[in-house]
Amino acid sequence: MPVKYKYTFLCLLVICVTLLCFIWMVKDRLCEFTLKEQNNELRAVLAYEAGR
Structure with missing residues (x-):
């Protein structure tokens, strides 16, 4: 995986968390x-109402 995609994935992961x-x-x-x-x-x- 290229470095560019690693940083993009890491940024998305941090945002989601x-x-x-x-x-x-x-x-x-x-x-x-x-x-x-x-x-x-x-x-x-x-x-x-919560579904039961």
């Missing part, structure tokens, strides 16, 4: 988004 770690850390808050600005508050909540 970083995204997985971030999602794992904030997994409880992924279903809710809150934006506060002065007197206004915008809240979006994703309603879902």
Whole structure:
């Protein structure tokens, strides 16, 4: 494998691992988004049911 492809693969691997770690850390808050600005508050909540 050429060196160019090794670095590309390594970069993709680092990005994927970083995204997985971030999602794992904030997994409880992924279903809710809150934006506060002065007197206004915008809240979006994703309603879902886990498949059984």
